[in-house]
Amino acid sequence: MSRLLTPQLEEAFKDFPLYSQDDKGREAICRAVFALGSARWYMTEGKREGNDFTMFGIVIGLLEDEYGYVSLNELSGIELDLTSKGLGKHRIIQLENFKPRPLKEIDDIRLKQFLTRFEN
Secondary structure: OOOOOOHHHHHHOOOOOOOOOOOOHHHOEEOEEEEEOOEEEEEEEEEEEOOEEEEEEEEEOOOOOEEEEEEHHHHHOOEEEOHHHOOOEEEOEEOOOOOOEEHHHOOOHHHHHHHHOOOO
16 A cells, blocks of 8 residues: 555545546646655546556656656655765655645646647
8 A cells, every 4th residue: 555645635536537637738627746856746637446546647857747647656666865965765745735726827837838838
């Protein structure tokens, strides 16, 4: 079971299963945000699958910004080891104070630049 899977997270996606926001683009409601350093996962849809939870959304700040699917088990297993630099180990966290809102209303310049790539 994923350390990131909480009852609150499951509730956040209860009415937003996979494929429920297809073709909404900037209007899609972001239900949860995960972070590691400056990387952000803006999740719009999700569904429990056995003892995992699969989500769809946008990742910003990695090698390439992109739409995609990710599992909570996968996110839970990511660890950035900076102990050699005296900074310890860092794991992905969920931003607990995030209030669900349309992607277009999120104040992240990289996310806004990514979304403009898909405008007509």
